[in-house]
Amino acid sequence: xxxxxxxxxxxxxxxxxxxxxxxxxxxxxxxxxxxxxxxxxxxxxxxxxxxxxxxxxxxxxxxxxxxxxxxxxxxxxxxxxxxxxxxxxxxxxxxxxxxxxxxxxxxxxxxxxxxxxxxxxxxxxxxxxxxxxxxxxxxxxxxxxxxxxxxxxxxxxxxxxxxxxxxxxxxxxxxxxxxxxxxxxxxxxxxxxxxxxxxxxxxxxxxxxxxxxxxxxxxxxxxxxxxxxxxxxxxxxxxxxxxxxxxxxxxxxxxxxxxxxxxxxxxxxxxxxxxxxxxxxxxxxxxxxxxxxxxxxxxxxxxxxxxxxxxxxxxxxxxxxxxxxxxxxxxxxxxxxxxxxxxxxxxxxxxxxxxxxxxxxxxxxxxxxxxxxxxxxxxxxxxxxxxxxxxxxxxxxxxxxxxxxxxxxxxxxxxxxxxxxxxxxxxxxxxxxxxxxxxxxxxxxxxxxxxxxxxxxxxxxxxxxxxxxxxxxxxxxxxxxxxxxxxxxxxxxxxxxxxxxxxxxxxxxxxxxxxxxxxxxxxxxxxxxxxxxxxxxxxxxxx
Ligand code: AMP
Numbered sequence: 001x002x003x004x005x006x007x008x009x010x011x012x013x014x015x016x017x018x019x020x021x022x023x024x025x026x027x028x029x030x031x032x033x034x035x036x037x038x039x040x041x042x043x044x045x046x047x048x049x050x051x052x053x054x055x056x057x058x059x060x061x062x063x064x065x066x067x068x069x070x071x072x073x074x075x076x077x078x079x080x081x082x083x084x085x086x087x088x089x090x091x092x093x094x095x096x097x098x099x100x101x102x103x104x105x106x107x108x109x110x111x112x113x114x115x116x117x118x119x120x121x122x123x124x125x126x127x128x129x130x131x132x133x134x135x136x137x138x139x140x141x142x143x144x145x146x147x148x149x150x151x152x153x154x155x156x157x158x159x160x161x162x163x164x165x166x167x168x169x170x171x172x173x174x175x176x177x178x179x180x181x182x183x184x185x186x187x188x189x190x191x192x193x194x195x196x197x198x199x200x201x202x203x204x205x206x207x208x209x210x211x212x213x214x215x216x217x218x219x220x221x222x223x224x225x226x227x228x229x230x231x232x233x234x235x236x237x238x239x240x241x242x243x244x245x246x247x248x249x250x251x252x253x254x255x256x257x258x259x260x261x262x263x264x265x266x267x268x269x270x271x272x273x274x275x276x277x278x279x280x281x282x283x284x285x286x287x288x289x290x291x292x293x294x295x296x297x298x299x300x301x302x303x304x305x306x307x308x309x310x311x312x313x314x315x316x317x318x319x320x321x322x323x324x325x326x327x328x329x330x331x332x333x334x335x336x337x338x339x340x341x342x343x344x345x346x347x348x349x350x351x352x353x354x355x356x357x358x359x360x361x362x363x364x365x366x367x368x369x370x371x372x373x374x375x376x377x378x379x380x381x382x383x384x385x386x387x388x389x390x391x392x393x394x395x396x397x398x399x400x401x402x403x404x405x406x407x408x409x410x411x412x413x414x415x416x417x418x419x420x421x422x423x424x425x426x427x428x429x430x431x432x433x434x435x436x437x438x439x440x441x442x443x444x445x446x447x448x449x450x451x452x453x454x455x456x457x458x459x460x461x462x463x464x465x466x467x468x469x470x471x472x473x474x475x476x477x478x479x480x481x482x483x484x485x486x487x488x489x490x491x492x493x494x495x496x497x498x499x500x501x502x503x504x505x506x507x508x509x510x511x512x513x514x515x516x517x518x519x520x521x522x523x524x525x526x527x528x529x530x531x532x533x534x535x536x537x538x539x540x541x542x543x
Contacts (some may be wrong), residue, residue, distance in 0.1 A: 058231075112179050126188070272373050320484045407433065464511065
């Protein structure tokens, strides 16, 4: 094709209905052969966690938004700005009715020539507005409580009123245009009324695990509940390398009546074992203790007093300045480079722990030493919510760039009770970012998880085909990966294809092999070719 025709072809407008779809911003496809590494990683992680006697829990990927708001905190970005609130809750009768009314308004054919169609249109809008207000009053759809959405009934009401006014106006030359505009305005607004349901895609899974623990009375099961999960999480973050809107986490939680530091240390040790299996060499474990309801408030006051000092306050950015009053602990967490020298000099919580928290922290460090897990004490590692207690940790890796956190976790002794569960249930957990682990594994270049095809079956002739099908099945039953071409291929072509897909052996089945009841196997790497019977074949193509 000449350059000219190529350009013309590329520039042809895409026909309506033929446009190409692309994955939504911040989401991505994981294709082979990369998916093999993901599977390897998940299998390895499951193996490690199961060796520590953790068992898998599977929870839904959507829950009531309120669950996340309460457990992560209504003030956090994750809940406030990044949560994917499901637009409509079709299970709910009132929401469903609103959805249907909205659809009717959108598709209704309104024409000035048919006065009854105008009446119908305005009437459905009225019904919609009435039902909308009542649903909001009942709390079926969200008010602007966490500002993670918008309510547009006011605008719709306004558009409807304009339409009503136009209907009363004398039908002069400009009337039709105003009428069409008002109808379009109403339809536009209705399309944007956000029927926020109470459900959201999960931004993390700790809240779900605790909800399930409470719902199923898991405290009555013997011993601590050691649970792990694997799956996608959703946050409307600004996408960049290592940060996606649908990303994958593996996490584990220990829920029970004990808060022994050995539990914390074992959980962290388990993570370092996983990192070791992945042969990621460059990583740092950061640990801290953030005290408890006893000692933390006193420290927070001390910190606030320090941050209020004009010489310090004036050097803080607007976010941190606001947090001095709302949540001074989060100033410690700031990533702004210009605030780092100030943060370095602020009082450290680890120096203001009560006797019990200090003992817990000291024991944790001893336990980590006992397990030969190296760590760096990091006072800036804090969490702003009341139910977070004592141990917090993070593992970072310099190979990841700006988003350098491989995983993070901590103790949350008050969470189960706060979510309406039994008193005295303590918890600790971590979540690791699979996307980032995979990047670190690729960077380390030690693991090759691509699963080669063991055997490519090259068959020719009608008589060879049934034997090819049978032998492929025998090999597959024995756990070998087999590619059996659906159509006959000349042997030359079959070898070429086998080579391209990285097969290790080619099994040759032609008239001669059928006659001799033997098969020919060629090992592609060495070029060696051998004749053998079925029993020997299985052994020969052992992986
Ligand atoms: P968090 O639940 O925020 O403590 O995150 C736990 C881990 O999940 C982090 O250490 C990251 O490895 C990973 N993670 C969090 N947010 C994202 C994201 N948007 N994209 C990819 N990985 C993420």
